[in-house]
Amino acid sequence: MALNIVVGIKYVPNTTNVNIDPKTGTLVREGVPSVVNPHDLVAVEFALELKDRYGGKVTALSMAPPQARAGLEHVLGMGVDEAILVSDRKFAGADTLATSYVLAKAIEKIGDYDLVVMGHETIDSSTAHIGAQVASWLNLPYIYYVTGLEYRDGYFYVTRELEDRVERYKLSKPSLIAIKMHSRIPRHVRLEYKLRAVLDSPIKVWSNDDLGLDPNCIGLRGSPTVVSKVEFTPKVPRKNIVFEGDIRESVQKLIKALLEEGVL
Ligand SMILES: Cc1cc2nc3c(=O)[nH]c(=O)nc-3n(C[C@H](O)[C@H](O)[C@H](O)COP(=O)(O)OP(=O)(O)OC[C@H]3O[C@@H](n4cnc5c(N)ncnc54)[C@H](O)[C@@H]3O)c2cc1C
Structure with missing residues (x-):
């Protein structure tokens, strides 16, 4: 009855801090703090x-550069049993x-x-291709936007x-x-699991x-997608208006x- 489950994990730049290189049109990842894709x-x-519920084992799998170890340590800290980092310079430049x-x-x-479990999409590239494509390579049934599962x-x-x-x-x-995003609240990292992840390095x-x-x-040679041009880097203008003073008056001003x- 026990289930062996593989979960796909991507370690992504925290997008609120991401810039696009105007020359190459690619994400500037250097020096940008990363997080496990939410x-x-x-x-x-x-x-x-x-x-x-059913017993078994959860294995996290990520294809990424070596710094993604930190992301895998995070999910090991949540209780994942083991993690595999697929990492090689030969994989660089890969499209979906x-x-x-x-x-x-x-x-x-x-x-x-x-069972293979994935997120629906990532917050950096956000194509939502990977689940469908992996299922297709492996000839597996594939359903997305899943919110529940019973094994009988x-x-x-x-x-x-x-x-x-x-x-x-x-x-x-x-x-x-x-x-489906928001169908669960991820559990916190537990110190004992995190220590095991860092010290025993599974x-x-x-x-x-x-x-x-x-x-x-694989890598660039195995990637038929070509980003020919990035027309513009999206900008989110902020007005930075601060309402100070009496809280009731400030709220009224904010609503106005x-x-x-x-917006309202
Ligand atoms: C021409 C081109 C070149 C690129 N070069 C690079 C590059 O050099 N370096 C780079 O980092 N990216 C590169 N990318 C982006 C890269 O192809 C995508 O980030 C990657 O294929 C995943 O797509 P996505 O983020 O849209 O995932 P989605 O399809 O939106 O993700 C769905 C789910 O799939 C799983 N998943 C996605 N990616 C991974 C992963 N890597 N490991 C494990 N599980 C995963 C997760 O569970 C995720 O929630 C390039 C893209 C293009 C088009």
């Missing part, structure tokens, strides 16, 4: 709740196709899995919430699901020597200003 924290919570290919091959190497008689009974309806699916094992690092993938299918802006 959608993936919800996916980890979902997976850990399944482990709490090449990324999903490497992730699918890493999941194949993990081998003994019942060897099948997954999955609930998916869309804007106007709730749908239910019966999936065979193994399957891949992407979790993070395996796999390079392409471990996966043995064709160089034409928001009405004038058409």
Whole structure:
């Protein structure tokens, strides 16, 4: 009855601080603090709740540069059992196709899995491609916007919430699901788990020597997507208006200003 679950984790730049290089049109990642993609924290919570209910093991998987160890240590601190960092300079420059290919091959190497859980999208690239593409490489059933799952008689009974309806699916094992953001509140990191993550280092690092993938299918060479031009860097102008003094008067002024802006 126990479930072996793999969760996809991306360590992303904290987007409120991100800039775009005007020359290359790519994200400036250097010196930008990173966090575990918030959608993936919800996916980890979902997976850990399944482990709490049915037993088994949760493995976090990330394709990323070495600094993503900190993100994997965070989810190990939440209670994930083990983590795999797929990391190699040969994977650099990967678009979603090449990324999903490497992730699918890493999941194949993990081998003994019942369910793959992902976030619906990331807060940096935000394509929502990866779940569908990994499922496609592995020929797995795939459902996104998942909010609930019951495991009975060897099948997954999955609930998916869309804007106007709730749908239910019966999936065979193994399957891949992407979790709807805000359907769970991620649990806190526990000190004992975090210490184990840092001191015992249960993070395996796999390079392409471990996966043995064709160089034409990975990294820049395996990526058919070309960002030809970035037209503009979005700017969010802030007015920085501060209402001071008596709290009642300030709130009235705030409401008036928001009405004038058409926000209320
Ligand atoms: C031409 C091109 C070049 C690029 N070069 C680079 C580069 O050099 N370095 C770089 O970091 N990015 C690069 N990217 C971006 C990179 O392709 C995407 O960030 C990556 O494929 C994931 O897509 P996404 O963030 O839209 O994920 P989504 O599809 O929005 O994510 C859905 C879910 O998939 C899972 N997931 C996504 N990415 C990963 C991952 N890496 N590991 C584990 N699980 C994951 C998570 O659970 C996530 O919630 C490039 C993109 C393009 C188009």
